[in-house]
Amino acid sequence: MQQLAVTNQPNTRYQIVGMVFLAIVLLSLVYAIWWLDDWLEDAQRAPIQKVVVSGTRVNIEDALIESTIRSKHPESFFEVDVDRLHREIEALPWVHRASVRKRWPNSLNIHVVEEIASARWNKDSLLNQYGEMFEAQLPNEILPDLFGPGGSEETALNGYRDMQTLLNSASLRIDELYLSERFAWNLRLENGIRLNLGRSEYVDRLQRFVDVYPLLMKQDKQVDYIDLRYDTGLAVGWKNASTNEQES
Template sequence: MQQLTDKSQSQFHYQVAGMVFLAVVLLSLIYAIWWLSDWLEDAQRAPINQVIVSGNRVNIKDEVIEQTIRSNHPESFFELDVDRLHREIEALPWVYRASVRKRWPNSLNIHVVEEIASARWNSDSLLNQYGDMFEAQLPEEVLPNLFGPGGSEQTALNGYRDMQTLLNATSLSIDELYLSERFAWNLRLNNGIRLNLGRSEFVNRLQRFVDVYPLLKKQNKQVNYIDLRYDTGLAVGWKDASTNEQES
């Protein structure tokens, strides 16, 4: 009988010890979770110490990107919202695309693809290499001036590129291109000549100008404008000494 009592007491002691151990483990786990959560929320213990910017950059300033991060995202490395930061960086001037990645333990990798300004659009905007309009401070480089109705940006840029390719053989370039509401094309070349190409077959009509331009240069008159809206031939407006226009 005494042996059974001793055995029961021993089992009871083991059970108490096991419960105490389990309680200690649970309390330790709760404390560890609380401590880790508190540590993650403390930006001073896990600050972003390094911002690494990559990608070809001419107009994008690294300090502007870093300022965006420091001013809008004061959180710790762990709490920083990568998706929100990605949208903010892509909204910066001259940024076409961007990617944002965290790098353990305290760095950010920012890769940017810069807008390439291909033309000025309606005097106050720019078109990138894909014909998308974007807002940025106008660059100092010489760019063609394109004008047209809203939504015609890609049409105007593609038309400019096709026509400039034809003109490269003449050493002429397009200074200004006008695309009307009815999609009629008008050009002003770098030598001041104005071309009216109309709505259809504008590339073929420009080729007609390229073919006849060597003959026009031999004239003792200065060309003011050329109307190419004819099935065959063209109309030339000349400038005389008093700048009055004459047509032939």
């Protein structure tokens, strides 16, 4: 009886072809990953083409924001550290808050909230709309000067706002406000009158001044200062008065 010889040579050939094909695919995939990584790291191939700044801006310079990005982040669009860039932009003058977003394929969207200068603080800083101290070049607009101990910024600004609202009814404006270490309030108005309000009930005492102010303006003497640290009444110091007439 004749036996037939069965060979597996074709199967072996197919296995070799399959392994070669798989090796080519794997090598191609590795090369593609290497090429993509190299491409992403190359700033010349994926640079930041456009910087879009949004938000109401008066003192913030868009050019300063863009130059900060260009100088500190020369890497490609894909390699930019958004968190680091966010901190750098918020450290710029007049920037209160900022958000940074990447926009495919090569843009950065920067939204900023600007500091609003509400007052000068101790002559060398500014207070923003929230009573927070910040450093920036002093603006040209007229701002009140507030003075006080460290940590009292918000208290001083809120007190200023309350008192200025009350003085608006008499068309008077605060030029300087002083908050002492013991939190006693003193004001100097734009017309030169100085007010000593003490530590407590300063709004009620200021209202007493507003009520009597029209009568004081009818006098033939010029008011120098007014001491309102009394339960009722007040003491008035007159300019160019004799010693006996200085207070009444």
